[in-house]
Amino acid sequence: MTVGIIELLTIFVLAAFVGNEVISKVPSILHTPLMSGSNAIHGIILVGTMVVLADAHGPAELVLGFLAVLLASLNVVGGFVVTDRMLEMFKTKPEARKQGADNRASDSATGDGANPGGKPS
Amino acid sequence: MTVGIIELLTIFVLAAFVGNEVISKVPSILHTPLMSGSNAIHGIILVGTMVVLADAHGPAELVLGFLAVLLASLNVVGGFVVTDRMLEMFKTKPEARKQGADNRASDSATGDGANPGGKPS
Amino acid sequence: MTLASINFTLADGRDLVYLLVGIGFILALKGLSAPRGARRGNLVGAAAALVGIAITFTDPALRDHVPGVSHGLNLALMLIAMALGTAIAVPAARKVKMTAMPQMVAIFNGVGGGAAALVSITEFLKFPHGTVAVYKIFEVLFGVVVGCVSFSGSAIAFAKLQELMTGRPITYPGQQAINALVGLAITALVLTTLVTASVPIMVVVLILGLVLGVIFVLPIGGADVPVLISLLNSFTGLAVAASGFTLNSNLLIIAGTLVGASGILLTRMMSKAMGRSLPNILFSAFGSVITAGGGEGGQERPVKSGTPDDIGVLLAYARKVAIVPGYGLAVAQAQHVARELADALTAKGVEVYYAIHPVAGRMPGHMNVLLAEANVPYDQLKEMEQANPEMSTTDVALVVGANDTVNPAAKTTPGSPIYGMPIVNADEAGAVIFLKRSMRPGFAGIDNELLYDEKTTLLFGDAKDSLQKLVAAVEAA
Amino acid sequence: MTLASINFTLADGRDLVYLLVGIGFILALKGLSAPRGARRGNLVGAAAALVGIAITFTDPALRDHVPGVSHGLNLALMLIAMALGTAIAVPAARKVKMTAMPQMVAIFNGVGGGAAALVSITEFLKFPHGTVAVYKIFEVLFGVVVGCVSFSGSAIAFAKLQELMTGRPITYPGQQAINALVGLAITALVLTTLVTASVPIMVVVLILGLVLGVIFVLPIGGADVPVLISLLNSFTGLAVAASGFTLNSNLLIIAGTLVGASGILLTRMMSKAMGRSLPNILFSAFGSVITAGGGEGGQERPVKSGTPDDIGVLLAYARKVAIVPGYGLAVAQAQHVARELADALTAKGVEVYYAIHPVAGRMPGHMNVLLAEANVPYDQLKEMEQANPEMSTTDVALVVGANDTVNPAAKTTPGSPIYGMPIVNADEAGAVIFLKRSMRPGFAGIDNELLYDEKTTLLFGDAKDSLQKLVAAVEAA
Numbered sequence A, B: 001m002t003v004g005i006i007e008l009l010t011i012f013v014l015a016a017f018v019g020n021e022v023i024s025k026v027p028s029i030l031h032t033p034l035m036s037g038s039n040a041i042h043g044i045i046l047v048g049t050m051v052v053l054a055d056a057h058g059p060a061e062l063v064l065g066f067l068a069v070l071l072a073s074l075n076v077v078g079g080f081v082v083t084d085r086m087l088e089m090f091k092t093k094p095e096a097r098k099q100g101a102d103n104r105a106s107d108s109a110t111g112d113g114a115n116p117g118g119k120p121s
Numbered sequence C, D: 001m002t003l004a005s006i007n008f009t010l011a012d013g014r015d016l017v018y019l020l021v022g023i024g025f026i027l028a029l030k031g032l033s034a035p036r037g038a039r040r041g042n043l044v045g046a047a048a049a050l051v052g053i054a055i056t057f058t059d060p061a062l063r064d065h066v067p068g069v070s071h072g073l074n075l076a077l078m079l080i081a082m083a084l085g086t087a088i089a090v091p092a093a094r095k096v097k098m099t100a101m102p103q104m105v106a107i108f109n110g111v112g113g114g115a116a117a118l119v120s121i122t123e124f125l126k127f128p129h130g131t132v133a134v135y136k137i138f139e140v141l142f143g144v145v146v147g148c149v150s151f152s153g154s155a156i157a158f159a160k161l162q163e164l165m166t167g168r169p170i171t172y173p174g175q176q177a178i179n180a181l182v183g184l185a186i187t188a189l190v191l192t193t194l195v196t197a198s199v200p201i202m203v204v205v206l207i208l209g210l211v212l213g214v215i216f217v218l219p220i221g222g223a224d225v226p227v228l229i230s231l232l233n234s235f236t237g238l239a240v241a242a243s244g245f246t247l248n249s250n251l252l253i254i255a256g257t258l259v260g261a262s263g264i265l266l267t268r269m270m271s272k273a274m275g276r277s278l279p280n281i282l283f284s285a286f287g288s289v290i291t292a293g294g295g296e297g298g299q300e301r302p303v304k305s306g307t308p309d310d311i312g313v314l315l316a317y318a319r320k321v322a323i324v325p326g327y328g329l330a331v332a333q334a335q336h337v338a339r340e341l342a343d344a345l346t347a348k349g350v351e352v353y354y355a356i357h358p359v360a361g362r363m364p365g366h367m368n369v370l371l372a373e374a375n376v377p378y379d380q381l382k383e384m385e386q387a388n389p390e391m392s393t394t395d396v397a398l399v400v401g402a403n404d405t406v407n408p409a410a411k412t413t414p415g416s417p418i419y420g421m422p423i424v425n426a427d428e429a430g431a432v433i434f435l436k437r438s439m440r441p442g443f444a445g446i447d448n449e450l451l452y453d454e455k456t457t458l459l460f461g462d463a464k465d466s467l468q469k470l471v472a473a474v475e476a477a
């Protein structure tokens, strides 16, 4: 059992390096989606709450477990949906965007998919 | 025992990410030192060879173990020394260097240390 | 024996899947390194989370016989909670306005912290007495405290942003001392619990954690809240990682630590872009005093205000126009009209670009998100560093609802609270136009000399209305 | 019980130290992201390695009683091997010439691979029969094969670079088929061993691994060898990681994987800079045929050659001179004289810069290392991308021992082996001067049209001599 703690620590340290390196490459225009995207990722605590609720016994543990699963579901589902909504706005390719601005009318067929976010100009 | 394999795999995967991210930030002027520096790092196999030699028994294992420790020592010691020699050349600060090029004579006292690599101009 | 080995194989397989989920999260974050792959990255992350949740239903904890546990009931509760959570989260996330994003993120972050704290609490209650390693207790307590701070802190942050309470810093005498005292009390009680493993003390720690979250956030001004949310995000990540240690879950450790590390880095990058240190943001009660005249009236210095028609002509006959968007553009939802104006000007042969300050608005990258929503072409978007060298050759800088981010005091007035913050050099353009509703200052609560400059013209009114009038004026010109 | 728990604590502490060593290695690699912290980073790495080695002396394997093992003897052998290794490595590493660096790296890499293979072999010999998990056997065999390939491959690479054998690719009919066959045989035998755990078959695998290393490297031309070394470096890393799995050592896994990942990435970056794909480098026997006239004589097209004095005057009265260094500068050890020439020109008011191609020379960043050794000021060093836009306003491009990296065929001749490689646009300068010893081609073995261009002047001779004459001529001018 206790041998595990070193492995867990090692994983912790390496994950911290990965997080640090990966995040430092995110450009500032994507900082808000980054914030909500990483917010969604920690919603995976849902997995932990499921295990806790699974063998909860007695009303106290059941209530705590139920609450935990509820909160975690909010976090993970809401997090990813909000992030997707934000990133949806970035989806068009630079080329398509530029063209779209110039000759928008003729371009709607060649763009990659419909464009629900933007209003017609 | 077998639970460990997943932890080891996890460590492997995370280390691969760390290596990838860190290396992609190395500028091309430092690629040669990077090659020899990472070469030195895998010399830490010495630690493994030490353990192997430690409980070797019988001449075959002893010879193999001895060879292994010898080879690994070459790798780790030589690797770091060669890398240091290369990087020594990069050591002077940009500012000090520029000044040094302009008024070399008056500058030798203020530079950070002696300058064994470069010949006097 | 055979059964055990099958069981073992299942557990092993599950752990492998969890590793893949972790990789999915890393790839999701890597996707964010460019707008191009960002959305796909987020979907990869969501899919990974889904797989992780699905595989958890195979966990033996859902089946193994434990006295007093009816797995049917627990499973039913689990499914109900998950369904309920989804039913609340999806519409909320879908309907929230872009300007209300920070609140939304705050609330999702808070509930995550709460969940992590609850996991730790339950694990604590399950500890068999006397046989638990000290570091196990520590992991649990860490999760409880950090999760609670994140939970209650996020709640207050939400209340501030949603204007359920004042956005101004709330200060009182001895505030720092009280906060320090609470922190010390928690530390002492945690140390006690490490030895005693006492449940009542843990409950006190829990309550104090909640209190700490509240009093920690109270003195932070509304506009510093986004930085704070990023920090609390990082806290939740750490709390999740702590739960991972407690539950021996590699996945929770990886996910939590990724978020923890990224949150801290992001917090630092944001405070750097605001030209301030993190301690200054957290502890200086920034914005509690309005440091310059400003306010509603003050001493009424003369300013020059113009009509939409005058300004429309000025714009239409310029060679190069910079649009400088700020918080006001976001509030007025004026991004689409701004693009219309730019299109109208481009049609007249005017060169138009947007000069984007990294902390314009209330979230990092706020303006980019909004303008992307309005389909502004990428090549017209210029980050501050690229825009500034062009300012001196720009004829008109059109400042739409920005204030602090163009305030020259940041360059010229050493005593000013924003001194040192890099700004968009709108003051270097040939003429400056401000679209705002009043003479009120921006977030930092300080006056802006540029408003009184002789080359400045003001157009009072809501940014969207003003822009609409300008479009008409330009098209008529 | 008490003793066991003390032992346990020691083991735990040791593992913690190993984790710190791993962190040290990561920091060492991070240090290389800028020249400034690079040397300190390397020292951190070396210190970390030292700590790791020191703490290993506390390993119970050095003390625990095992029948038939005399720890005194083993320890003595260990210390002798380490002393011997250090005594050989330090002077070798200290004395090696900068131009011989690639060989040195190859040899250190090879011995590392050999050590990793030996660890795996010994572990294999120790396996208790029939009770070992299949994946354990696989880890060991992977370590053996990859370590052996790395060992013998590095040895051949060393021989090629040291000119103990021809640097030209060695090809024979059916080469690819034979290589594929050996690879297949290894795979088949590895699969057999997974089931049988048979020692004799393992020995065959071992020998085939050594053979594969040799025949894999033979067809690779001398100048592609640096890319190869980087790949073999990555192989050694993976072999070390495999040993880490076998020995349950987190440290070996981290260190090995870091190197494995970095080597692969570096290999890809190098092949990209050479404008070629990795498979092309490994399997195309590049350089075996001289594809253009060139050679010793050929059809004797006219070239213009000049005297040092003429060229000295040309340089001294230019406004802007670009020095384009290449492999010949490294061979002639002419970096110091090159700087003297630059200083002399600067003293005359000429603007001088160095245009550095990423794969000039025989190692990535070769020219930077050399010029840094000669204390060339950083601000005179321009990477190819920055230098190229300036070429059209440069009066004289002084090409010192470079050839392929300024060959316009890369831009103009679609059939050429170097077509597509980015080059330094020396051909855009007002005049071009080549310092080389003959009309022989460079590494790629192809002719260079630029040598025959009418704005080109050649100065034949060793680069160092020629530069010395130019310094004198410039000072006299």
Ligand SMILES: NC(=O)c1ccc[n+]([C@@H]2O[C@H](COP(=O)([O-])OP(=O)(O)OC[C@H]3O[C@@H](n4cnc5c(N)ncnc54)[C@H](OP(=O)(O)O)[C@@H]3O)[C@@H](O)[C@H]2O)c1
Pocket: C223, C224, C225, C226, C227, C270, C274, C325, C326, C327, C328, C329, C331, C332, C358, C359, C360, C361, C362, C363, C364, C365, C366, C400, C401, C402, C403, C404, C405, C406, C435, C436, C437, C438, C439, C440, C441, C442, C443, C444, C461, C462, C463, C464
């Ligand atoms: N982006 C981030 O991540 C972030 C995070 C935390 C803090 N901050 C801070 O927030 C500030 C951002 O600067 P900023 O220049 O974007 O904004 P600002 O300085 O807060 O100024 C916003 C201006 O918009 C005007 N406005 C408000 N509603 C409007 C409407 N409907 N129509 C037209 N104008 C309207 C306001 O004036 P009226 O009331 O007179 O209309 C105000 O002067 C900086 O101080 C920054 O440090 C940013």
Ligand SMILES: NC(=O)c1ccc[n+]([C@@H]2O[C@H](COP(=O)([O-])OP(=O)(O)OC[C@H]3O[C@@H](n4cnc5c(N)ncnc54)[C@H](OP(=O)(O)O)[C@@H]3O)[C@@H](O)[C@H]2O)c1
Pocket: D223, D224, D225, D226, D227, D270, D274, D325, D326, D327, D328, D329, D331, D332, D358, D359, D360, D361, D362, D363, D364, D365, D366, D400, D401, D402, D403, D404, D405, D406, D435, D436, D437, D438, D439, D440, D441, D442, D443, D444, D461, D462, D463, D464
């Ligand atoms: N840097 C790397 O990582 C790397 C790795 C692998 C391969 N490569 C390849 O190596 C090549 C490098 O290009 P390069 O332009 O630097 O060199 P190059 O094309 O190999 O040409 C070197 C030139 O230097 C001349 N030379 C040799 N010794 C000399 C001496 N003592 N004095 C004066 N001149 C001398 C040679 O001509 P003479 O014999 O007539 O004097 C030859 O033309 C590229 O093809 C590249 O792809 C580079």
